[in-house]
Amino acid sequence: MDPNAQYLTFDEICYATQSPSQMxxxxxNQGIVEPEGSGPETWVFTTQMISxxxxxxxxxxxxxIDWSGIALAISLIEELDQLxxxxxxLRKRLERFLDQ
Amino acid sequence: MDxxxxxxxxxxxxxxDSETIKNAYRKLARQYHPDVSGHHKxxxxxxxxxxxxxxxxxxxxxxxxxxxxRHQQAQxxxxxxxxxxxxxxxxxxxxIIIVLLAPWEAALGTSIELPTLSGKVKxxxxxxxxxxxxxxIKGHGLVHKDGQGDLFAVLKVVLPxxxxxxxxxxxxxxxxxxxxxxxxxxxx
Numbered sequence: 001m002d003p004n005a006q007y008l009t010f011d012e013i014c015y016a017t018q019s020p021s022q023m024x025x026x027x028x029n030q031g032i033v034e035p036e037g038s039g040p041e042t043w044v045f046t047t048q049m050i051s052x053x054x055x056x057x058x059x060x061x062x063x064x065i066d067w068s069g070i071a072l073a074i075s076l077i078e079e080l081d082q083l084x085x086x087x088x089x090l091r092k093r094l095e096r097f098l099d100q
Numbered sequence: 101m102d103x104x105x106x107x108x109x110x111x112x113x114x115x116x117d118s119e120t121i122k123n124a125y126r127k128l129a130r131q132y133h134p135d136v137s138g139h140h141k142x143x144x145x146x147x148x149x150x151x152x153x154x155x156x157x158x159x160x161x162x163x164x165x166x167x168x169x170r171h172q173q174a175q176x177x178x179x180x181x182x183x184x185x186x187x188x189x190x191x192x193x194x195x196i197i198i199v200l201l202a203p204w205e206a207a208l209g210t211s212i213e214l215p216t217l218s219g220k221v222k223x224x225x226x227x228x229x230x231x232x233x234x235x236x237i238k239g240h241g242l243v244h245k246d247g248q249g250d251l252f253a254v255l256k257v258v259l260p261x262x263x264x265x266x267x268x269x270x271x272x273x274x275x276x277x278x279x280x281x282x283x284x285x286x287x288x
Contacts, residue, residue, distance in 0.1 A: 055135050058133075058135055064126065073136070077135060080136075
């Protein structure tokens with residue numbers, strides 16, 4: 001673990017994401033976020049996991065998808081985000097190339 | 101906030117059953133969910149979709165909304181009394197709402213939320229407001245063929261529950277501290 005990074009306990013991530021503990025357990029069981037530790041008492045979450053957890057909760061609530069579907073959606077969305085970024089970078093490069 | 105036709109938002113008929121409503125919501129929510137969509141206006145669009153679903157999925161909320169929608173579509177002032185909140189009156193296409201203010205709210209100004217046909221709007225009451233003053237909130241009246249009427253907030257300053265001892269003591273303190281000169285012209 002990085003000594004300079006900030007970490008959250010199970011209770012703290014429940015509070016930070018305003019989510020019931022059961023929901024966090026489900027999100028971890030599905031591998032959507034992977035805290036270090038062997039169970040809720042010892043789990044350690046990174047601050048980056050807050051936004052992923054919040055996103056999973058929103059999708060579960062708004063799209064009425066079950067948790068395994070959420071896990072799939074989250075990994076596809078992450079991939080989509082990467083592709084969008086890459087697409088934008090390439091477009092900019094192409095525009096510069098065409099301008100010359 | 102504009103009046104929203106929730107059936108149009110979800111692209112369904114007004115007679116749609118609950119299964120159709122649910123399916124329409126799921127399809128649109130997947131398309132416009134801000135976590136999924138790359139569309140720049142997706143958040144706004146998703147909020148409208150979620151609001152429409154929130155109302156139409158619930159039978160009693162839907163019945164209330166249907167009633168409001170019929171009146172909105174009829175674009176006529178008749179028969180509106182049964183859906184208007186208390187203290188809201190109709191004057192041609194304008195809505196008049198009586199806003200009760202405590203003396204300190206009238207003196208110091210305040211910010212309040214007004215109920216309208218299309219939800220709540222915020223209104224700032226300026227300092228030194230008086231009974232009878234009308235504040236216009238443009239475009240929150242009834243829709244008619246040439247546009248939309250306005251909402252007027254008519255202010256009425258009222259005394260708080262005068263039976264309370266605390267309030268009475270407060271007024272007694274005030275009566276000595278401020279010289280009230282409103283009846284000067286009556287003096288000989």
